[in-house]
Amino acid sequence: MNEKVLYIHYNANGVECCIVASSINQAAKAFGTYHQTIKSRSKVYSSPDQVPSELHQAMSIAVEQPGQIVHLEDGRWKRFSGNTDRLQSAKQLSMRGTKNAQIGEGKMNIRSVTCDDDTWSDFLALGGSKWFRKAVKAARKRQLSSESKAAQDS
Numbered sequence: 001m002n003e004k005v006l007y008i009h010y011n012a013n014g015v016e017c018c019i020v021a022s023s024i025n026q027a028a029k030a031f032g033t034y035h036q037t038i039k040s041r042s043k044v045y046s047s048p049d050q051v052p053s054e055l056h057q058a059m060s061i062a063v064e065q066p067g068q069i070v071h072l073e074d075g076r077w078k079r080f081s082g083n084t085d086r087l088q089s090a091k092q093l094s095m096r097g098t099k100n101a102q103i104g105e106g107k108m109n110i111r112s113v114t115c116d117d118d119t120w121s122d123f124l125a126l127g128g129s130k131w132f133r134k135a136v137k138a139a140r141k142r143q144l145s146s147e148s149k150a151a152q153d154s
Helices: 024-031 035-041 053-064 090-095 117-126 128-153
Strands: 005-010 016-021 042-045 070-073 076-079
Touching: 005 024, 005 035, 005 053, 016 024, 016 053, 024 035, 035 042, 053 070, 053 076, 117 128
Parallel strands: none
Antiparallel strands: 005 016, 005 042, 016 070, 070 076
16 A cells, blocks of 8 residues: 655745655656756655644645645645646756757767757747757758858858
């Protein structure tokens, strides 16, 4: 028999949420994240005696429906409904689908760019790294086209 455990998760957005689940993988799947993230950003309570008094309301709601996410909103614990994307940070959302997405054929080195919050929001609104890769590819194609045209003219 699987013992139910209370997972209190603090995501990168500062959203606090919890779930009663039988495994860390079940909790991670419900939160839309990985079990490694749960290990680093969550508190785990395997016994009701361990749960601090400020989390008793969350625990009582979560125990009623195991597997259902409960989150802190406007100072009150409520059942979570909707897309789990709301629980993830902008960085987590921008990383989706970027694994193994390379511009060239060779090994891809990781690079970083720093910017202010407004620029970062604009970047994500344009499509994030997917948009950036397409823009670089198109610019490179135009550059190669103009270089080959110049070579033919000479």
